[in-house]
Amino acid sequence: MYNREGKNIRDRISDIYRESDWGYYLLRPFYLLYTLGLKIIPDKFIIKSSFKKHMGYTLDLDNPQTLNEKINWLKLYDRDELHTLVADKYKVRAYVEKKIGAKYLIPLLYQTKDSNNIRPENLPDNNYIIKTNHDSSGGVIVRESSEIDWNSTRKRFKRLLKENHYYSTIEWQYKNIEPRIIVEKLLTNDDGSIPDDYKCHCFNGKLEFVMIDFDRHTNKRTRNLYDSNWNLIPCNWGRPYGRDVPRPENFEELKFLAETLAKDFKYVRVDFYLVKGHIYFGEITFHHASGFQKFYTDECDYKFGQLLNLD
Incomplete structure (x- = not known):
């Protein structure tokens, strides 16, 4: 079932869980119970x-x-430790540099394992994207640091660092990735898109x-x-x-x-x-x-x- 914005009900619940305090604390026990079941089955x-x-x-x-x-x-x-390495959006950078060269990498501006470090004083003033290395949640696009709610952003990434993408997808390569946050330069076209x-x-x-x-x-x-x-x-x-x-x-x-x-x-x-x-x-x-x-x-x-x- 889809809503007017084209998202299904599961996606909407996921958004509520990730982005709102009440949704997170309300749904967290059900999520933990769900992942426990996935570990057993x-x-x-x-x-x-x-x-x-x-x-x-x-x-x-x-x-x-x-x-x-x-x-x-x-x-x-088809499960191999190399899969885990290249699925890691941070560690894959060294692999890519070795295989095809560093010039093809998006500039890395910052990385940390602690969401409390996601603060404007540690980051550029504009044009970057903040994301995690261990899942497929996308990221937070920052055009101007002054426009970001940093408390909410830190809270979002604190929660993301606790997630293990493997248990929701059964894609083994995500299971053993050490979670971290990475910040990359935002790539844009001439018109800013x-x-x-x-x-x-x-x-x-x-x-x-x-x-x-x-x-x-x-x-x-x-x-x-x-x-x-x-x-x-x-x-x-x-x-x-x-x-x-x-x-x-x-x-x-x-x-x-x-x-x-x-x-x-x-x-x-x-x-x-x-x-x-x-x-x-x-x-x-x-x-x-x-x-x-x-x-x-x-x-x-x-x-x-x-x-x-x-x-």
Whole structure:
């Protein structure tokens, strides 16, 4: 069930839990009880139940065929300490620097394990983003430090540092990440807008398609998929089609960088930002939408699934 803003009820409850004092203290006991249950129930049971709920059919782990099925197979059977390292938005920086070079990293302005250190005197005056390294909660965009409620912001991140993303997604790579807060320079276009991100989906080390999300900080989010030759793919995944965009001038460089970072993994999504002719690394994600996002047609899910070799 969705409200007028396009968020489902679970997302609305999550917002209340994260962003309001009364919501946090009211819902915290239920959250702890929920995570306790998740710790007791086998991962396989939770994944199969969640898959049926989101996708509408039974997950076949013995002979997965669709891309979403294979993503969930990977969640259970492809677990490695390297996954934990590169899923950590702080520690992945050293990995990226070693693999492709420091020039592709977004400038890191500050990092801490203590939310009490998130104060304007420790940070720039403007244009940065505050986020955690261990989950997918997004972040707080700061255009001007003077406009931020710092008490509320510290409280928000104090709570986030207590969360373990693994128990809500059964994505193992998040389980052992040491939580911390990182502050990065805010990337913007010439008009001050937030740049679109280019999500490079790589199968067995090769770029198969690029997903571009448009207006992702609004309620009018759209998405296009382009193949490795920059042809628009007549399949869409979770979002309606957006505006067509020309092939980036530095697309071959983008492709090379994505495949370089992906070569050690069966399936991975490597995100980049293209800003003023420069490529910046965003993050590495192993299970897009946790493997629970429908394509607009089942044929697309099957088609992409056949391209991914799990052997």
